[in-house]
Every structure is written in structure tokens, then in C-alpha cells.
Amino acid sequence: MIRIENLVKVYKDVRALDGLNLEVKPGQIYGFLGPNGAGKSTTILSTLGLIFPQEGRIQLFELEVFANGKFDEGSLVEAKKRIGYMPEHATLWDFLTPEQTLDVIADAFGIPRAEKERRINELLDLVGLKEARRRKVGKFSKGMRQRLLLAQALINDPELLILDEPMTGLDPRGIAEFKDIIREQKKAGKTVFFSSHILAHVEEICDTVGVIVKGKLRVEDNLDSIKREFLRKAGYTIVLETNVPVDFTGVEWKVTPLGEKKYRIVAPGDIREEVHDFVASRGAKILTMQVKEPSLEEIFLKMVE
Numbered sequence: 001m002i003r004i005e006n007l008v009k010v011y012k013d014v015r016a017l018d019g020l021n022l023e024v025k026p027g028q029i030y031g032f033l034g035p036n037g038a039g040k041s042t043t044i045l046s047t048l049g050l051i052f053p054q055e056g057r058i059q060l061f062e063l064e065v066f067a068n069g070k071f072d073e074g075s076l077v078e079a080k081k082r083i084g085y086m087p088e089h090a091t092l093w094d095f096l097t098p099e100q101t102l103d104v105i106a107d108a109f110g111i112p113r114a115e116k117e118r119r120i121n122e123l124l125d126l127v128g129l130k131e132a133r134r135r136k137v138g139k140f141s142k143g144m145r146q147r148l149l150l151a152q153a154l155i156n157d158p159e160l161l162i163l164d165e166p167m168t169g170l171d172p173r174g175i176a177e178f179k180d181i182i183r184e185q186k187k188a189g190k191t192v193f194f195s196s197h198i199l200a201h202v203e204e205i206c207d208t209v210g211v212i213v214k215g216k217l218r219v220e221d222n223l224d225s226i227k228r229e230f231l232r233k234a235g236y237t238i239v240l241e242t243n244v245p246v247d248f249t250g251v252e253w254k255v256t257p258l259g260e261k262k263y264r265i266v267a268p269g270d271i272r273e274e275v276h277d278f279v280a281s282r283g284a285k286i287l288t289m290q291v292k293e294p295s296l297e298e299i300f301l302k303m304v305e
């Protein structure tokens with residue numbers, strides 16, 4: 001649905017995108033994660049033709065929208081008819097109601113009257129604003145605003161949803177509700193690409209997570225695989241009982257004698273195999289073994305360091 005190759009965007013003296021590669025496949029919920037200033041908004045704005053990158057390729061659906069330093073306007077217009085976009089800093093008309101807001105947006109898309117009414121009802125129901133449909137948006141909470149913005153993005157029944165930091169500023173309940181709506185979109189066959197700088201936003205709902213750091217994609221995988229990869233680097237603490245001295249030579253291993261015949265070994269990686277070999281060949285015994293798994297938060301922090 002989205003394929004980005006070697007994208008480069010330089011703003012005056014900032015290289016915001018430094019050869020970015022990324023792929024979003026049909027039906028995926030893709031979480032685009034990265035710290036503030038990593039280049040997430042720049043990626044999204046480039047994808048939609050709202051800013052001009054200098055190098056690389058962007059493909060949306062089967063259409064090549066950017067190549068050789070320029071956008072193909074015809075392809076871009078075609079692609080955007082099939083996309084729903086929720087910007088990071090969107091404004092709403094405070095003096096309108098949700099119903100009126102969606103009516104204006106539907107007209108901008110040229111949706112016929114009969115279909116428009118059905119669509120607006122459906123969307124207000126989906127985002128949980130049915131009760132508030134005739135209340136002025138000016139009095140809405142952040143969560144209600146975000147939901148209306150999402151309804152706006154869905155007005156043209158898009159195949160692909162691109163959401164820039166949609167959960168920022170929501171409380172835990174708002175986040176859970178927002179995630180449910182996104183899951184519904186997946187069930188309806190849509191593809192969702194959304195950015196966030198907060199790990200908890202992508203947990204539980206994303207098939208794939210891409211982590212961008214300083215304009216480059218650091219990893220693109222599912223969270224389980226990312227976690228497994230880092231688990232190999234989990235900390236191990238093993239206590240052995242042995243008649244012969246422990247003579248491991250691993251540079252990062254710390255071996256401490258614990259009184260008679262007992263040794264504690266602490267290592268930053270998986271040393272089970274070496275310890276088992278030692279136990280088998282020297283007739284030693286493992287008394288305890290502890291694994292300190294890094295949390296996803298720690299993994300994320302390590303990646304963006």
C-alpha cells in the first residue's frame with residue numbers, strides 16, 4: 001500500500017529523512033514509532049505530496065507518485081482519493097457540530113446527498129459521537145476531537161488510513177477506545193499506518209512496527225520478533241555448585257565465588273549453552289538461573305539511544 005525507497009528530505013540544515021525505506025502491506029496496522037524529531041511527520045507529509053523531498057521513490061497502491069525528484073500529480077490525485085488522512089495538528093470548526101463538520105467534508109469529496117446522510121450516521125456511530133452529534137465542537141474534550149478527526153478521515157471510505165500521532169494527548173481510556181476503532185478498521189479490510197512517539201500506543205494492535213531514528217528506519221518487524229531479538233541479549237545470572245573452579249573466559253562475564261564450591265556467574269547475554277557444557281563435562285550442578293528480560297520500553301529506549 002505504501003512503499004518508500006531511499007527517501008531524502010533536507011530542510012535548510014536539517015537532514016530530516018536520510019535514505020528512509022519502508023513498506024506497508026495491505027491489511028496491516030503499521031505503527032510508525034520514533035522519538036520527537038525523528039522524521040515521522042516529514043515522512044507522512046512527503047507521502048501525501050504536502051512537502052517536497054529531494055530524493056527517493058514513493059509508491060502508493062500500484063501508483064508511483066514520486067520519483068526522480070518530482071511528484072506525478074495525476075497519480076497523486078488518484079492515490080489520495082483512496083486515502084484518509086488525519087494530520088497531527090488539525091483544526092476543527094469550533095462553532096460547528098460533528099454532524100455539520102462531516103457534512104462540509106462530505107461535500108468537499110462530492111459525496112451524493114443520500115449516501116452522505118447514511119455515511120455520516122455510520123461514522124458518528126463508529127467513533128462514538130452519536131449522542132454529541134448536535135453539540136458544538138468548541139466544547140469537546142481532546143478525545144472527542146480526535147474521534148471527530150478520525151471520522152473526517154474516513155468520510156471517503158478510504159482503503160488506506162494515514163494518521164499522524166492520533167493518540168497523543170488521550171488518556172488511557174481514550175487510547176483503548178481509539179485502538180478499538182482502529183481494530184474495527186482492520187476488520188473492515190482497511191490498511192492503517194499511524195505514527196507515535198509512545199511505545200504503548202503501538203502495543204496490542206500493530207502487526208508491524210517500524211522504528212525511525214534520525215531519518216532512517218532502524219527496525220521493521222512485529223513486536224514479538226523485536227522482543228525476541230533483544231531477549232537474546234537479556235541478562236543471565238546462574239549459580240553453580242562445582243568441585244572444580246569455574247574458569248569461564250567470556251570477557252563480559254562476571255564470576256564471583258560464593259563460599260565453598262559455589263559460584264555466581266552474571267552475563268549480559270545467553271550463556272546457557274556454555275554453562276551446560278561446563279556442567280556436563282565437569283559434573284557440576286546448576287543451583288539457580290535467572291533471566292532478566294528487558295521490557296519493551298527498555299528495548300525501545302535502547303534502539304533510539
Ligand SMILES: Nc1ncnc2c1ncn2[C@@H]1O[C@H](COP(=O)(O)OP(=O)(O)OP(=O)(O)O)[C@@H](O)[C@H]1O
Nearest residue numbers: 011014016034035036037038039040041042043197
Ligand atoms: N519546516 C521545517 N523547517 C526546518 N526543519 C524542520 C521543518 N519541519 C521539520 N523539521 C525538522 O526535521 C526533523 C524531523 O521533524 P519531524 O516533524 O518530521 O519529526 P517527527 O518525528 O514527526 O517529530 P514530532 O513527533 O516531534 O512531530 C526535526 O529535526 C525537525 O526539527
